[in-house]
Amino acid sequence: MKTLLKSVAALAAASFIAGAGITPTTAQAETIKIALAETPSDEMAAFFVALDRAKANGLDYEWTAFSDEELAIQAVLSGQMDIGFGTPYSAMQRSRAPIRIIFQLSKLKFFPVTTKTYDKLEDLDGEPILLHSRGGGTDAIANVIEERLGIKFGKRSYVPGSSNRVAALLGGQADATIIDLSNTNKLMRGPAADRFNVLDLFDVDASDEALFANLDWIQNHAEDVQTFVDALVSVYRDMAEDPTVIRRETDPDGPIGRLPPELLGNLDGYYADAVKGGLYSMDGGGRRAAKADIEWYSAAGQLDGDPASLDINDFWYFAPLDAATE
Numbered sequence: 001m002k003t004l005l006k007s008v009a010a011l012a013a014a015s016f017i018a019g020a021g022i023t024p025t026t027a028q029a030e031t032i033k034i035a036l037a038e039t040p041s042d043e044m045a046a047f048f049v050a051l052d053r054a055k056a057n058g059l060d061y062e063w064t065a066f067s068d069e070e071l072a073i074q075a076v077l078s079g080q081m082d083i084g085f086g087t088p089y090s091a092m093q094r095s096r097a098p099i100r101i102i103f104q105l106s107k108l109k110f111f112p113v114t115t116k117t118y119d120k121l122e123d124l125d126g127e128p129i130l131l132h133s134r135g136g137g138t139d140a141i142a143n144v145i146e147e148r149l150g151i152k153f154g155k156r157s158y159v160p161g162s163s164n165r166v167a168a169l170l171g172g173q174a175d176a177t178i179i180d181l182s183n184t185n186k187l188m189r190g191p192a193a194d195r196f197n198v199l200d201l202f203d204v205d206a207s208d209e210a211l212f213a214n215l216d217w218i219q220n221h222a223e224d225v226q227t228f229v230d231a232l233v234s235v236y237r238d239m240a241e242d243p244t245v246i247r248r249e250t251d252p253d254g255p256i257g258r259l260p261p262e263l264l265g266n267l268d269g270y271y272a273d274a275v276k277g278g279l280y281s282m283d284g285g286g287r288r289a290a291k292a293d294i295e296w297y298s299a300a301g302q303l304d305g306d307p308a309s310l311d312i313n314d315f316w317y318f319a320p321l322d323a324a325t326e
Helices: 002-014 042-056 069-077 089-094 137-149 162-170 181-189 215-220 222-241 245-249 267-276 286-299 319-325
Strands: 018-020 032-036 061-065 083-086 099-107 110-115 129-131 156-158 176-180 196-198 207-214
Touching: 032 069, 042 061, 042 222, 042 245, 042 267, 069 083, 069 207, 089 099, 089 286, 099 215, 099 222, 099 286, 099 319, 110 137, 110 162, 110 181, 129 137, 137 156, 137 176, 137 207, 137 286, 162 176, 162 181, 176 181, 181 196, 181 267, 207 215, 207 222, 207 286, 215 222, 222 245, 222 267, 222 319, 245 267, 286 319
Parallel strands: 032 061, 032 083, 129 156, 129 176
Antiparallel strands: 018 061, 083 207, 099 207, 110 176, 110 196
16 A cells, blocks of 8 residues: 555656646736646546636636645645635635635545445445545545444545546555546446445535635636636536537647547546436536535534534635526
């Protein structure tokens, strides 16, 4: 496990890169700095298609891939970056900065996957588990499993990227993890499927990844934010009608277009599975997602207080999404 973690850390450090947007359409346009919570992957293809659409409408941007969600959140809190990836509910409640979510990128459609040693979630009491990031979506799922079932996981180790955690399972470096819909399907349709179990998990409708920013920054850059959210809504709606739109609009010279051919060749299958599996809210989540998030992240121990007493407007800013979906 230590070797795996060092390898992943080295890869993340090597991948701490920025991709610049095309020259802005007006000289006065400001470059928007976006903090990704991991390096670009097939899971982010729809997001990059939306960035391309926004760029065509005048948005100038650059992105930086951080090695985990916690670093991306801190980069936004510090003002180093403008918009971040993640679900920073704990940071929003405890920070003095008015951080707000503006778009739900994906839901928490994850699955506990283990070696044949385990048959049900209760079997993982006291056992080590591999998760995406400290304070992230899979960490929240683990917290809720513990709370609902009255168990306690053993050591939690963190490796960003479901595909990297699948590699750990296949390499015998982990016996239990929580991975996304796509990688669960790949694993259980592959030649090693008979070595693993997918354990039953209760339904989860809260956000896994969302876009967030400082409210002051959002309001001071309302036009750029609206362009971005409009592009995201258009992509998600088109994707619901025809998932192949993501492959067809992926820039072959962009970060997704430069991924390995085996990943690019499966974009249609990935997005067909994701749409069918309910991974995305075609309206960006909005108030429905905000309410689900508060309930979920309260149960996960990342929000303090009675969920019924928490105001969704303290965590989300709905104006850009309302304008995009009216």
